[in-house]
Amino acid sequence: MLKYAMIGGGPGAFVGQVHRRALALNGQAKLVAGCFSRDLEKTKRLGLELGLDEDRLYATPEELTRLEAGDVDFAVVVTSNEAHYPNVKTCLENSIHVMCDKPFTHTSHQAVELVEMARDKGLHLGISYTYAGYPMIRQAREMIERGDIGTIRFINCEYPQGWLAEAVETTGHPQAEWRADPERSGGILSLGDVGSHIEHLVPHVTGLVVTRLAARLDTLVEGRELDDNGTILTEYNTGARGMYWYSQAATGTVNGLKLRIFGDKGGLEWFQEEPDHLYYMPLNESTQRIVRGSPAMLPGAQRFSHTPPGHPEGWLLAFANLYKSFCATIEYGEKPDFPDGEDGLRGIRFIEACVESSRRETLWQEIN
Ligand SMILES: NC(=O)c1ccc[n+]([C@@H]2O[C@H](COP(=O)([O-])OP(=O)(O)OC[C@H]3O[C@@H](n4cnc5c(N)ncnc54)[C@H](O)[C@@H]3O)[C@@H](O)[C@H]2O)c1
Numbered sequence: 001m002l003k004y005a006m007i008g009g010g011p012g013a014f015v016g017q018v019h020r021r022a023l024a025l026n027g028q029a030k031l032v033a034g035c036f037s038r039d040l041e042k043t044k045r046l047g048l049e050l051g052l053d054e055d056r057l058y059a060t061p062e063e064l065t066r067l068e069a070g071d072v073d074f075a076v077v078v079t080s081n082e083a084h085y086p087n088v089k090t091c092l093e094n095s096i097h098v099m100c101d102k103p104f105t106h107t108s109h110q111a112v113e114l115v116e117m118a119r120d121k122g123l124h125l126g127i128s129y130t131y132a133g134y135p136m137i138r139q140a141r142e143m144i145e146r147g148d149i150g151t152i153r154f155i156n157c158e159y160p161q162g163w164l165a166e167a168v169e170t171t172g173h174p175q176a177e178w179r180a181d182p183e184r185s186g187g188i189l190s191l192g193d194v195g196s197h198i199e200h201l202v203p204h205v206t207g208l209v210v211t212r213l214a215a216r217l218d219t220l221v222e223g224r225e226l227d228d229n230g231t232i233l234t235e236y237n238t239g240a241r242g243m244y245w246y247s248q249a250a251t252g253t254v255n256g257l258k259l260r261i262f263g264d265k266g267g268l269e270w271f272q273e274e275p276d277h278l279y280y281m282p283l284n285e286s287t288q289r290i291v292r293g294s295p296a297m298l299p300g301a302q303r304f305s306h307t308p309p310g311h312p313e314g315w316l317l318a319f320a321n322l323y324k325s326f327c328a329t330i331e332y333g334e335k336p337d338f339p340d341g342e343d344g345l346r347g348i349r350f351i352e353a354c355v356e357s358s359r360r361e362t363l364w365q366e367i368n
Contacts, residue, residue: 001027004075006078010037011042026320029323032056033058034047034052068096073330077098081106081185088105089114102347103193111348111349115345124330126339127344129343131197131200131257136277139290141204149262149267152236152263155234155262156244159257160248162252163248165251169181179193190229190246191227194246208238212235213353215231215353228247254273258272
């Protein structure tokens, strides 16, 4: 079994415990060391609860990476966004493979530096773009690859959430507070938090590359400094077009990531809140609902299906699937099949382009 360390994911944190559970589900890696918080007491409290040795609980990520180098197989960085860059860097400097949550860094300059460092040192650098881990997303990717929907003409992807429909960041909400703070979040709020998932998912599934975009970033909640909603028009290297909408102020929505891809021979539709189904709409035929785990699944996708058809899977197993590939690459040299630093870098370049496009407002035409 591989051994890993975690940076971030302290008491009361949101996504760190999800990574720990996902890794435990796979049974491929065991948590052995941590710097879960900037506060050593909190790190110790959680680490002891998790059954870790006290002498492997550290005050700083730098201390952890220096003293654990050679003793852990990889590290997981699940801190707030401002701490991704220094923490991934200290892992790489100490020759530790690393999985970092999204968005990768604050700037593309930082992302380039880390990607180059990982490449030069022969280290694996993963970015946990969760939705790439869903079996039905893999199914969609394989169907597109074998030409089931023909040439892609248009893509529509939306990701609305409603938990920031009020200014909860002013009420001490721990996850909202840093996300709404320009210094800590990297000058963007929902574009980094949920827009980044759209940015990754579309090229991951379709193989297309965004070459041009026009974005409008909105702040819908009064008094908030950063974007909580945004619309983006996209053009791809093949000439296909797209339209993205992301929001965390979409009142009443929960986690409505929806992907729709239209080719000249058919369409595909997937909704994250109903993740075990992929809708295939062949030209001039009735829509087919492909069920996860059924014989209609293609082999590459079936490999990531865990429970029998009709017994729902979900988000936790999507994280586990990312780690399934990441751990197999580290342990057995399996071909990497997880979002990597290049994906993370492309994501940050996309964010920078959206911010710039929105700032310049060049797309608008007044009605006379
Ligand atoms: N992939 C996904 O679907 C997904 C979902 C949610 C969050 N995220 C990402 O995960 C990251 C964490 O988000 P969250 O909602 O769990 O945040 P959170 O505020 O709940 O947790 C962050 C944790 O990191 C710790 N921390 C911060 N700086 C640290 C440092 N220098 N050293 C050690 N610990 C440190 C904090 O004490 C806290 O325990 C963010 O980058 C976010 O974008 C990804």
